[in-house]
Amino acid sequence: MKNLEIEIVPYYDDNFAYLIHDIQSNKTALVDCGEAEPVLRQLEEKKWHLDNILVTHFHFDHAGEIDVMKKSFPDVTVIKPAGENRLDVEGVEAKDGDTFSLGLTEISVISLPAHTMYCTAYLADGNLFVGDALFSAGCGRLFEGQAADLERAMDKIAALSDDTNVYFGHEYTVSNIEFAKSVEPNNVALEDYRRSVEMKIESGQFSTPTTVGLEKNINPFLRIDQPDVIKSVDPKNKLNRTERIGALRSMKDTF
Numbered sequence: 001m002k003n004l005e006i007e008i009v010p011y012y013d014d015n016f017a018y019l020i021h022d023i024q025s026n027k028t029a030l031v032d033c034g035e036a037e038p039v040l041r042q043l044e045e046k047k048w049h050l051d052n053i054l055v056t057h058f059h060f061d062h063a064g065e066i067d068v069m070k071k072s073f074p075d076v077t078v079i080k081p082a083g084e085n086r087l088d089v090e091g092v093e094a095k096d097g098d099t100f101s102l103g104l105t106e107i108s109v110i111s112l113p114a115h116t117m118y119c120t121a122y123l124a125d126g127n128l129f130v131g132d133a134l135f136s137a138g139c140g141r142l143f144e145g146q147a148a149d150l151e152r153a154m155d156k157i158a159a160l161s162d163d164t165n166v167y168f169g170h171e172y173t174v175s176n177i178e179f180a181k182s183v184e185p186n187n188v189a190l191e192d193y194r195r196s197v198e199m200k201i202e203s204g205q206f207s208t209p210t211t212v213g214l215e216k217n218i219n220p221f222l223r224i225d226q227p228d229v230i231k232s233v234d235p236k237n238k239l240n241r242t243e244r245i246g247a248l249r250s251m252k253d254t255f
């Protein structure tokens, strides 16, 4: 029986927050809180009480209105990346491998430092909430981490089961697909995916969630060992794997 109900909460131009509701216990967690108002509206509509806020990273568009949310739910428990002292909010520190419960649902913590050095993802019943660590057909900019961090983060995601749903932090998918196509012009899966994403967006839906299995077929950052990706990024085959993912990220930065 399905135990989780997940609501997508779009805000700002292209951000996503998520409500995770454990049906049997009636407990609800929010992933990221850059803007409280749209979340409050959705909670009101659903008649849900907010029990937890899970923070993926400190950037203001993901964590900037936790205080506002706490005014409406003073007893909410914030779960935040361990060691991230730029997050000025009280809460339980989450480090890699930790687990905690939302009612009957176990949530595990997966650290994915790269976009920031404290980026943290949360895995709940086959649903991974990644913030800006991974996007569909792309990944977050390397603001703090190095190529080796990005490589580790991508390998950690790729090691999850293919049917894991991945809920990401920004609707960047269409432009990411354009970049991915420039890296792998002959990847037919990308063209099929572009069509299905465009149809979704035109009808007012979102491209989130994706799945680990789908991303392995279309996301160049998870396809760093594919011959066509190697050919595009490093035509003379001079780079090692870590350098190659760094070079791929640099290509995206200037695309």
Ligand SMILES: [Fe+2]
Residues within 6 Å of the ligand: 057, 059, 062, 115, 132, 140
């Ligand atoms: Fe970010």
